[in-house]
Amino acid sequence: MRQGITEEQSRLLTSWLGEFSVVQDCSWPLHDTNVLHVVTSSGEGFIVKASTTSHHIRREIAAHAGGFEGLRGRVPALRHASVEARILVTEFLPGVLVEGTPAEDDPETYRQAGELLARIHRPAGDSCTYATALAAKTRAWMDRAHGLLPESQLESFEQELDALRPGVAQLVATHGDYQPRNWLQDNGQIKVIDFGRAEPRPWVHDLVRLSHQRFVGRPDLADAFHSGLDKMVAPAEADLWRLENLNQAIGTVVWANQVGDTAFEQTGRAMVERVLSGA
Template sequence: MPALVTDEQNLLLKSWLGPFRVVKDYSWPLQDTCVLHVITPAGGSFVVKASTTSHHIRREIGALQGGLPGLHGKAPVLRHGSVGAGVLVTEFLPGSSVERSPAEHDPDTYRQAGALLAKLHRPAGTSGDYARKIARQTELLIRSARGLLGGDTLARAAKELARLELRPVQLVTTHGDYQPRNWLDDQGRIKVIDFGRADARPWMHDLVRLTHQQFVGQPALEEAFYSGFGKRLQRSEASVWQLENLNQALGTVVWAHKIGDAAFERSGVQRVERTLAGL
């Protein structure tokens, strides 16, 4: 087993699955989570995720443990999980990554992805504190971005944040990282994976990454997505939409700099400028 899998986790996996063999390691070097495709002699095919430090394991177990209504065959099914041990097992979901494939540029991919997201989003109550919490986080990010962004840009970001109305917001069960690298293409059928960032948030949180990546200069992809999703941003939601964009853009700059990813940091700077320009 890979070194990231502890003895405790390995014992749990054997108690759940019996003997198994690793056929592919999907672990991402920048994360402290081990992601493995394993098979068993009985023909079982599973994905194992293990970490001793990442909160993503807890979030994914929480997102999957009750099942995902309307997404049968198009999202992972949780078979085993231990929050305490930091390990989970899902049934293997066939398909290849949409990212960097022809499907990433196909409007039908986005129509299907929009329809999947509409089913994934389930009501999760109203929060009077969410916007204030994200605004506080964004204030800290502005401070952390000193030296990474120009003084004028930081001043504009602070001014933009100060003008936003921090109202109560409706929450839904969001994915948290909804983009082509977390979509699978199974012979034209789109599926969604990796619920490690799932949480209750406003619905538009899941649209920020796409807006700054795949939708830029690609109106056909954006239109296809929203046609599948079935709704668009309303004027009353403009402040929380701007808040989500500002928070995620600044977060990208700070996090990318921390891990030494210069290209991703530059993309974060572009997101900040795009957000301040009104998208």
Template sequence: MARRAGLTTRVASNPWHAGLVKDGISEEQQRLLSSWLGPFEVISDHSWPMQDTTVLQLGTPDGGRYIVKASQTSHHIRREIAAYSRGMPGLEGRVPSLVHASTDARLLVTRFLPGILVAGSPAEHVPDTYRQAGALLARLHSPAGVSRSYMRSLAARTRAVIGKAQGLLAGGLVRRLTEEVAAVELSPVELVTSHGDYQPRNWLYDDGEVKVIDFGRADLRPWVHDLVRLTHQQFLADAALAAAFQEGLGRAVTNPEEASAWRLENLDQAVGTVVWAHSIGDESFEQQGVAMVERVLTMA
């Protein structure tokens, strides 16, 4: 995910060069990047701590501005390239446009999208931000057919993650999670192009317009997947934000299949948060995950 706050701008006496020395970018990736862009200046490093993807803002002598993402191991690069290859009709100017990409090299370049991160800004608390974000998500959610295997696969993954939560959650919570997953009806479900991490830290605000960035977790999933994080974060504090988002999105859970998907997505993301946060040593986020688990288990 791209970070745009608290960054250090790099300035050099002769900033234009055809390559760069940067941990996380291989020589092969540097050569490919130079072949695509020619001389460039590294403006800012947007990489997040504890992530395996390097994210840089670059400038070129002709005034071009770009975001480059590179990784040696992450599958997020491939997911992002796949999301762009499927297309995002109706979102021109509201999402970054892909300029260059190599799945094999785990490298992609998009045009820089102006704006400030919504997370931590006044726009994070304004209903119109969420109304716009809901409308953008509705455009992103292009139908991708019905899957008979998605729910079975998600249930299996969730059971595996619950196994990893032994010792991180009270025994009663682990038992209840296991029971709840077993109780979910594993019906065929309609898939869409989902963002995968749809929340204010991946939205930009630019002169009244909301934009969306970071498709590294995009995949084909039920549409309800993209509502889970918001439901357990911003919507908890302000029902007006939830109402505005719903107005923009223009849809709600209306049938048993969607209700089952909603239940299982919540269970999966809740316990997944606990296990992932523990794996990177983020105790605060781990406790947020525990609270999320407890909340999900009280949901009807």
């Protein structure tokens, strides 16, 4: 068994799948989760995710427990899971990752992705504490950003946070990392994978990274996405949208620096500049 898979996890896999072989190690560098494409002796394909430390396993299991009604074949189907052992098994979803392929520049990809996201966003109730907690998390990131960002930017962040009045947040079941690296293209059909960052949040959370990456200089992609999603940020959501941007921008810088991902840290710095400039 692959290094990093515990004896307990290995035992569970054998009890669930019987004999199997590893086709591909799909684990991401710098992440603490093992992701394996495996095939059983009967020819069935599965994705195994296992960790001894990551909270993403719990989040993904919870996301599947909430259900993806009407989306079988467009999102992975959960077959087996153990929160205690931090391991899950989903059916293998055929397709090619959109990132780095011509599909990443095709408006139709984004129209379908927006349409899928609208179906993933199941209502999860209202929260009077979500915005307050997110502002506190943002300030915690700011405390760790001294020396990474100019003090003038940190002061601007503080002023921005003080001026926001986001109020009650309407929560939905968000994906948490909605972008082309987590989309598959299969004969023209877009599918969504990796719900390891899924949690109840405002819907705008899933819009932030796309807005700072794929939509920059590509209004056609943004228009296609919103056409599928059938939703735009409303004036009443402006402060919450601003708060999500502030949080993810500074969080990207600090987290990427912490794990040594220089390219992603630069992405975060660009996000910070874009947010503070009002772009």
